[in-house]
Amino acid sequence: MFNSLFYRRLYEWYETQHRVLPWRETDDAYAIWLSEIILQQTRVAQGMEYYMRFIARWPNIETLAAADEAEVLREWQGLGYYSRARNLHKAAQLVVANGWTPFPTRFEDIRSLPGIGDYTAGAIASFAYNAPYPAMDGNVYRVVARLLDIDEAFDTTAGKKLFHQHIETILDRENARLFNSAIMEFGALQCTPVLGDNCQQCPLQEFCLGYAHHTAELLPIRKPRPKVRDRWFTYHIYLCGDKTLLQRREAKDIWYHLYEFPCTEEQTEDKYPFTHVLSHQKLHARFLVHRVQKMPELPGTFVIHWDELNDYALSRLTLRALDTLRTALPN
Numbered sequence: 169m170f171n172s173l174f175y176r177r178l179y180e181w182y183e184t185q186h187r188v189l190p191w192r193e194t195d196d197a198y199a200i201w202l203s204e205i206i207l208q209q210t211r212v213a214q215g216m217e218y219y220m221r222f223i224a225r226w227p228n229i230e231t232l233a234a235a236d237e238a239e240v241l242r243e244w245q246g247l248g249y250y251s252r253a254r255n256l257h258k259a260a261q262l263v264v265a266n267g268w269t270p271f272p273t274r275f276e277d278i279r280s281l282p283g284i285g286d287y288t289a290g291a292i293a294s295f296a297y298n299a300p301y302p303a304m305d306g307n308v309y310r311v312v313a314r315l316l317d318i319d320e321a322f323d324t325t326a327g328k329k330l331f332h333q334h335i336e337t338i339l340d341r342e343n344a345r346l347f348n349s350a351i352m353e354f355g356a357l358q359c360t361p362v363l364g365d366n367c368q369q370c371p372l373q374e375f376c377l378g379y380a381h382h383t384a385e386l387l388p389i390r391k392p393r394p395k396v397r398d399r400w401f402t403y404h405i406y407l408c409g410d411k412t413l414l415q416r417r418e419a420k421d422i423w424y425h426l427y428e429f430p431c432t433e434e435q436t437e438d439k440y441p442f443t444h445v446l447s448h449q450k451l452h453a454r455f456l457v458h459r460v461q462k463m464p465e466l467p468g469t470f471v472i473h474w475d476e477l478n479d480y481a482l483s484r485l486t487l488r489a490l491d492t493l494r495t496a497l498p499n
């Protein structure tokens with residue numbers, strides 16, 4: 169089914185349509201890895217800014233490994249999913265400790281690093297070394313589901329296995345770099361979640377079973393989503409002269425090792441002014457400003473000058489609140 173005409177069509181489309189992205193113009197495995205970690209759960213436009221900053225500040229794995237975790241988190245601030253930043257840093261240190269610099273070349277070694285799953289390992293191995301591994305991101309799952317009219321959920325263990333078997337048969341093993349780049353970009357720009365009239369101008373239309381069977385728009389299938397959990401946070405911004413109180417989140421929970429104002433959590437149905445949606449949690453938050461003569465002594469907190477706040481990695485929710493409340497706060 170996937171003959172040479174299929175690949176020619178896909179590659180011709182890619183040559184003329186693809187976006188120019190700095191991490192697709194390089195075969196530096198470190199730069200590719202950095203971009204892939206940043207782009208997990210992040211839009212390209214936002215990721216680009218962070219990628220440029222990271223690569224300028226830590227141009228290779230040795231410099232990243234030598235950085236403090238706090239510095240890396242600080243640079244990551246605003247991107248969310250902070251475990252990515254912690255894993256990035258941990259992985260850099262492991263690569264250096266194992267003598268794998270400038271970056272591991274074996275798929276198994278790449279895959280063994282923290283924060284790297286099958287997709288990221290495949291992307292690095294194929295983009296950097298043209299090694300014959302697929303890189304199945306959400307876009308590729310969608311394209312494969314539609315081309316082959318697969319009505320199994322792709323995000324279950326069994327579904328992933330099935331899709332991997334299929335992509336192995338489609339993968340152009342001699343040209344894995346080009347194939348993976350092309351099919352990912354094809355999913356991002358042509359075979360998009362909402363199709364509109366994309367199928368009418370699609371160079372792969374004659375190969376597409378989803379199009380032939382009128383099922384394309386319904387694919388891919390996902391497993392039912394887990395219920396979102398609501399949480400209510402009250403943050404206390406204590407102001408004593410030009411000082412305030414901060415704490416570091418130590419529990420294995422969201423925002424591990426980020427900083428925040430002293431916080432209490434309670435179960436309530438009250439309406440709070442800020443909401444922040446994470447993948448499985450909806451946070452409701454309020455920020456209370458207390459002007460005090462003497463700082464309260466709260467366990468786990470420490471005093472900083474207000475203008476040092478920028479030195480600490482804060483959650484996006486807190487940054488948003490600080491912006492909204494700025495008239496009530498010191499400059």
Ligand code: SF4
Binds near residue numbers: 358367379
């Ligand atoms: S015909 Fe439509 S569904 Fe099929 S690959 Fe092209 S854009 Fe995707």
